[in-house]
Amino acid sequence: GDSVTQMEGPVTLSEEAFLTINCTYTATGYPSLFWYVQYPGEGLQLLLKATKADDKGSNKGFEATYRKETTSFHLEKGSVQVSDSAVYFCALSTDSWGKLQFGAGTQVVVTP
Amino acid sequence: GAGVSQSPSNKVTEKGKDVELRCDPISGHTALYWYRQRLGQGLEFLIYFQGNSAPDKSGLPSDRFSAERTGESVSTLTIQRTQQEDSAVYLCASSFTSGGAGGTQYFGPGTRLLVL
Numbered sequence: 641g642d643s644v645t646q647m648e649g650p651v652t653l654s655e656e657a658f659l660t661i662n663c664t665y666t667a668t669g670y671p672s673l674f675w676y677v678q679y680p681g682e683g684l685q686l687l688l689k690a691t692k693a694d695d696k697g698s699n700k701g702f703e704a705t706y707r708k709e710t711t712s713f714h715l716e717k718g719s720v721q722v723s724d725s726a727v728y729f730c731a732l733s734t735d736s737w738g739k740l741q742f743g744a745g746t747q748v749v750v751t752p
Numbered sequence: 753g754a755g756v757s758q759s760p761s762n763k764v765t766e767k768g769k770d771v772e773l774r775c776d777p778i779s780g781h782t783a784l785y786w787y788r789q790r791l792g793q794g795l796e797f798l799i800y801f802q803g804n805s806a807p808d809k810s811g812l813p814s815d816r817f818s819a820e821r822t823g824e825s826v827s828t829l830t831i832q833r834t835q836q837e838d839s840a841v842y843l844c845a846s847s848f849t850s851g852g853a854g855g856t857q858y859f860g861p862g863t864r865l866l867v868l
Contacts, residue, residue, distance in 0.1 A: 644794070676859075683755070684795075684843065684859040729794065737808055738783060738850040740857065742794040 642667045646730045646743035654751055655722055661715040661746050663704075663730035671732040673697075673706050673713040674740065679726045687715075687728070725750045754778070756860035758844050764866045765834055773829040773863045777846030784827050785847075785857060786811075786819060790840040798842075801827060802850055834867045841865070 646663045653659060665671065675687040675697070688697030693708035704715045713730060730743040757776045765771050777784050786798040797811040801821045812818070816835075821827040831838055841864050845857040 683861045684845075686856050689856075731795075735808075736850065737800050737802070738847060738855045738857065739785065739797050739800055739808060740787070740795070741797065742787075744792075744794040 644743035649747035671734045674731040676729040758860040775844030781846035783847045783850040788840040
């Protein structure tokens, strides 16, 4: 079946550091790929998405590129801020109903 | 407008009791999803509604779990004879359409269920 694997956390880094969270997937067909973020005390919200190979999703300084050849969708940000501290979830959807399959989540802690 | 709301925010119950969890989607959203997140794990899909019909119930873990939706409005997830392994955060999401350009899912804050 479909699955998403993302790097385990917590990831702890200093403000202005470069952030990468690895995400790989297994899916039949051609999934849409998503990154969701959950800030402390808040609900899950969409950060970015890509719907076909080589698409790049971007938002709030974060980027991820849909790599079909490596079945990956790694999340990157060039210079993190304390406010980026959150749990990040990689997800995919392969059916027309939009059902999401999530990874386990990666907690990111950014220190001043 | 308001986002997705869920109630209660927290629920503590005894093993064997029934519980009802409520989700109010964003007005006008035809698609509604239930997920759950057990401690240390990712979100698991439970059920999908399009309007008041549920074409995909494949994620419901047992026949103790059921859900219904009134039109394109409120949905209720019911767990009968709760077990300790049902302890989790139950999340509801809605979207304008299912999939496609209008398919971004907006999540509620969740109901944290603890079965003692």
